[in-house]
Amino acid sequence: MNITVAGIGITKFGELWSASPRSLAKIAVEMAIADSGVEKKSIQGLFVANMLAGMLGMQGHLGALFSEELGLSVPAYTVEGACASGGLAVQAGVMSILSGQYDTVVVLGVEKMTDHKPEEVSSALMGAGSNEERLAGATFPGLYAMLARAHMEKFGTTEKQMAAVAVKNHFHASLNPNAQYKNTITVDHVLRSSCIADPLKLLDCSPVTDGAAAIVLTKDTKNKKGVHIIASQIATDTLGLAGRKSLTELSATKQAAQHAFIQAGVGQKDIHLAEVHDCFTIAEILAIEDIGFGKKGEVGREMEHGTYTLGTAPGVVVNSSGGLKGCGHPIGATGVKQIVEITSQLRGTCGKRQVHDAKIGLAHNVGGSGATAVVHILQK
Amino acid sequence: MNITVAGIGITKFGELWSASPRSLAKIAVEMAIADSGVEKKSIQGLFVANMLAGMLGMQGHLGALFSEELGLSVPAYTVEGACASGGLAVQAGVMSILSGQYDTVVVLGVEKMTDHKPEEVSSALMGAGSNEERLAGATFPGLYAMLARAHMEKFGTTEKQMAAVAVKNHFHASLNPNAQYKNTITVDHVLRSSCIADPLKLLDCSPVTDGAAAIVLTKDTKNKKGVHIIASQIATDTLGLAGRKSLTELSATKQAAQHAFIQAGVGQKDIHLAEVHDCFTIAEILAIEDIGFGKKGEVGREMEHGTYTLGTAPGVVVNSSGGLKGCGHPIGATGVKQIVEITSQLRGTCGKRQVHDAKIGLAHNVGGSGATAVVHILQK
Numbered sequence: 001m002n003i004t005v006a007g008i009g010i011t012k013f014g015e016l017w018s019a020s021p022r023s024l025a026k027i028a029v030e031m032a033i034a035d036s037g038v039e040k041k042s043i044q045g046l047f048v049a050n051m052l053a054g055m056l057g058m059q060g061h062l063g064a065l066f067s068e069e070l071g072l073s074v075p076a077y078t079v080e081g082a083c084a085s086g087g088l089a090v091q092a093g094v095m096s097i098l099s100g101q102y103d104t105v106v107v108l109g110v111e112k113m114t115d116h117k118p119e120e121v122s123s124a125l126m127g128a129g130s131n132e133e134r135l136a137g138a139t140f141p142g143l144y145a146m147l148a149r150a151h152m153e154k155f156g157t158t159e160k161q162m163a164a165v166a167v168k169n170h171f172h173a174s175l176n177p178n179a180q181y182k183n184t185i186t187v188d189h190v191l192r193s194s195c196i197a198d199p200l201k202l203l204d205c206s207p208v209t210d211g212a213a214a215i216v217l218t219k220d221t222k223n224k225k226g227v228h229i230i231a232s233q234i235a236t237d238t239l240g241l242a243g244r245k246s247l248t249e250l251s252a253t254k255q256a257a258q259h260a261f262i263q264a265g266v267g268q269k270d271i272h273l274a275e276v277h278d279c280f281t282i283a284e285i286l287a288i289e290d291i292g293f294g295k296k297g298e299v300g301r302e303m304e305h306g307t308y309t310l311g312t313a314p315g316v317v318v319n320s321s322g323g324l325k326g327c328g329h330p331i332g333a334t335g336v337k338q339i340v341e342i343t344s345q346l347r348g349t350c351g352k353r354q355v356h357d358a359k360i361g362l363a364h365n366v367g368g369s370g371a372t373a374v375v376h377i378l379q380k
Numbered sequence: 381m382n383i384t385v386a387g388i389g390i391t392k393f394g395e396l397w398s399a400s401p402r403s404l405a406k407i408a409v410e411m412a413i414a415d416s417g418v419e420k421k422s423i424q425g426l427f428v429a430n431m432l433a434g435m436l437g438m439q440g441h442l443g444a445l446f447s448e449e450l451g452l453s454v455p456a457y458t459v460e461g462a463c464a465s466g467g468l469a470v471q472a473g474v475m476s477i478l479s480g481q482y483d484t485v486v487v488l489g490v491e492k493m494t495d496h497k498p499e500e501v502s503s504a505l506m507g508a509g510s511n512e513e514r515l516a517g518a519t520f521p522g523l524y525a526m527l528a529r530a531h532m533e534k535f536g537t538t539e540k541q542m543a544a545v546a547v548k549n550h551f552h553a554s555l556n557p558n559a560q561y562k563n564t565i566t567v568d569h570v571l572r573s574s575c576i577a578d579p580l581k582l583l584d585c586s587p588v589t590d591g592a593a594a595i596v597l598t599k600d601t602k603n604k605k606g607v608h609i610i611a612s613q614i615a616t617d618t619l620g621l622a623g624r625k626s627l628t629e630l631s632a633t634k635q636a637a638q639h640a641f642i643q644a645g646v647g648q649k650d651i652h653l654a655e656v657h658d659c660f661t662i663a664e665i666l667a668i669e670d671i672g673f674g675k676k677g678e679v680g681r682e683m684e685h686g687t688y689t690l691g692t693a694p695g696v697v698v699n700s701s702g703g704l705k706g707c708g709h710p711i712g713a714t715g716v717k718q719i720v721e722i723t724s725q726l727r728g729t730c731g732k733r734q735v736h737d738a739k740i741g742l743a744h745n746v747g748g749s750g751a752t753a754v755v756h757i758l759q760k
């Protein structure tokens with residue numbers, strides 16, 4: 001593969017009451033283009049990742065909308081795959097360059113969630129799940145609670161171990177100026193927070209977030225700041241949990257990661273940092289196990305001992321941005337933000353949360369309860 | 381380009397009260413795979429085009445949903461660009477093969493519109509338009525009525541000439557077993573039908589339709605039935621009419637067509653048949669002019685004289701399927717159905733509506749009132 005992340009841009013993540021989706025997109029894309037040094041007129045395509053604008057705001061056709069809004073006037077696409085929309089759009093952008101159709105494209109992930117009532121957002125998010133789950137009244141916290149319970153029963157994973165994921169990610173987020181949460185928390189805070197879907201507490205769950213992230217992709221590898229995408233893989237599984245062979249792993253993650261490691265010609269031990277899809281704390285444990293950074297059933301214990309935390313070398317640092325839990329989870333933006341974070345880290349520009357001597361990073365983005373998984377590997 | 385349309389599948393188009401989106405998708409995709417002779421396990425990716433499932437049915441994540449439903453278990457994407465979703469998904473599929481990511485993919489367009497109240501469908505369709513248009517209460521018939529009025533004033537195009545488009549397309553649809561309407565109509569029928577948005581009458585407008593279409597794309601050019609995609613181009617314009625320089629042309633269509641002719645190395649006179657986006661009769665006149673099959677301002681008159689109609693050689697036959705007007709317009713399916721029709725014609729399997737000795741065909745798919753235009757050129 002011969003794809004360069006030439007520029008990155010990101011807004012603050014959080015409850016951005018005074019920002020519109022357009023203003024967020026503009027900040028992220030203009031920052032990415034300026035950062036890339038590419039002239040705006042050289043941009044040839046736009047890939048927009050978003051899940052909720054249609055369901056909650058009755059606005060479709062976002063590709064053309066943002067192409068106009070950003071003054072690009074280029075071929076534009078909206079790519080959707082629930083919470084994996086960002087990762088899918090990045091891959092679509094990568095393919096568009098590898099195909100020879102375009103030389104330079106922008107991938108934009110954007111979501112504005114706080115303009116809508118929480119129950120409307122919750123209902124719209126279930127659009128990522130199966131019909132049966134929706135009719136049964138399931139919510140994503142409920143579905144991931146089932147995954148957590150299965151993991152606890154099979155491997156002895158504890159609520160404290162899951163809480164340790166949130167503690168780590170809030171610590172990382174406290175070092176990230178763009179993060180939604182800048183407060184560090186303790187295991188006790190997590191355990192004493194309101195129960196959302198037993199065994200998951202409020203602080204086991206990623207929040208509702210507004211935000212946008214953008215990257216400029218190009219086949220020009222001479223870019224000085226360039227970080228390269230060396231693998232881009234997707235896998236799918238059943239939409240609903242009922243169809244899965246196992247509830248203690250996400251097989252789409254396993255497949256996408258395996259294919260990505262083969263494509264990149266690197267292994268788990270070569271990865272210095274990873275952004276994984278911690279929509280719930282159990283999801284990060286599953287991700288670390290299924291990607292193969294830790295052994296199945298052992299990652300909960302490792303988490304309690306501080307593994308995967310910044311500054312505890314050796315081994316991979318997970319979610320240096322704060323992850324979905326600490327940095328926030330604006331659905332369509334998340335997968336693009338992961339690439340922004342990895343790129344910043346590989347450039348060595350992450351300040352207080354810099355992973356020492358980071359050369360290879362991995363991004364892992366999930367849609368629904370694991371129906372879609374996207375894995376990208378990036379190298380300096 | 382080296383892309384083969386190896387297989388095609390399509391459902392009947394119409395008010396299919398007893399069919400679900402899943403059943404429609406299954407029929408179209410299984411037909412396309414069987415037709416291609418490709419083994420199901422060789423399919424490596426799925427691109428789903430749909431606009432309304434999220435807005436009207438609160439179901440997102442259609443890529444993974446249909447990947448499971450169809451028993452494919454492959455990387456899957458949803459691509460949206462309003463009424464151009466189908467064309468965009470075809471292009472995304474093309475790029476995925478040219479990029480080397482996949483060898484064989486399925487592109488599925490599917491829409492189920494009749495399960496919802498007409499006013500809900502109408503409101504959801506305005507998701508393709510600009511915010512200003514939506515807030516002003518504009519509808520698509522209203523927007524295209526403005527385009528029609530501008531064309532009438534500038535070029536003297538008449539209501540009769542527009543009606544002739546509907547007459548032609550109903551005639552073609554009467555020869556298409558899958559079409560929504562099999563009744564031929566007269567200019568008088570059109571002129572006497574209810575006024576929807578002056579000067580557009582009911583029979584100037586494409587209907588609300590359920591349906592699905594699917595194609596198997598592969599880089600294998602040895603496929604005996606193979607028809608080849610020799611150009612695939614997209615262009616965008618402002619989402620709303622207010623931003624346009626001219627109301628008597630769709631500049632996105634002009635751009636996409638120009639680029640496609642250059643890419644294919646052919647000109648307008650080499651095209652034997654075209655499926656163009658006749659969501660309203662005026663839209664077909666604009667399309668024929670902007671693609672360059674006829675001169676700007678003269679196509680209305682040509683239409684009255686039967687040009688572009690099956691059996692009136694020489695010249696290009698337009699909308700042999702019946703187009704959106706006669707065959708029906710299941711939003712996400714339309715752009716894929718155009719490729720199905722062109723492929724059938726180039727194979728010579730269209731029976732009564734066969735275009736004599738058709739060797740090169742063009743498909744033109746529009747999103748909104750012209751914010752997105754997609755042009756594909758196919759060759760036997």
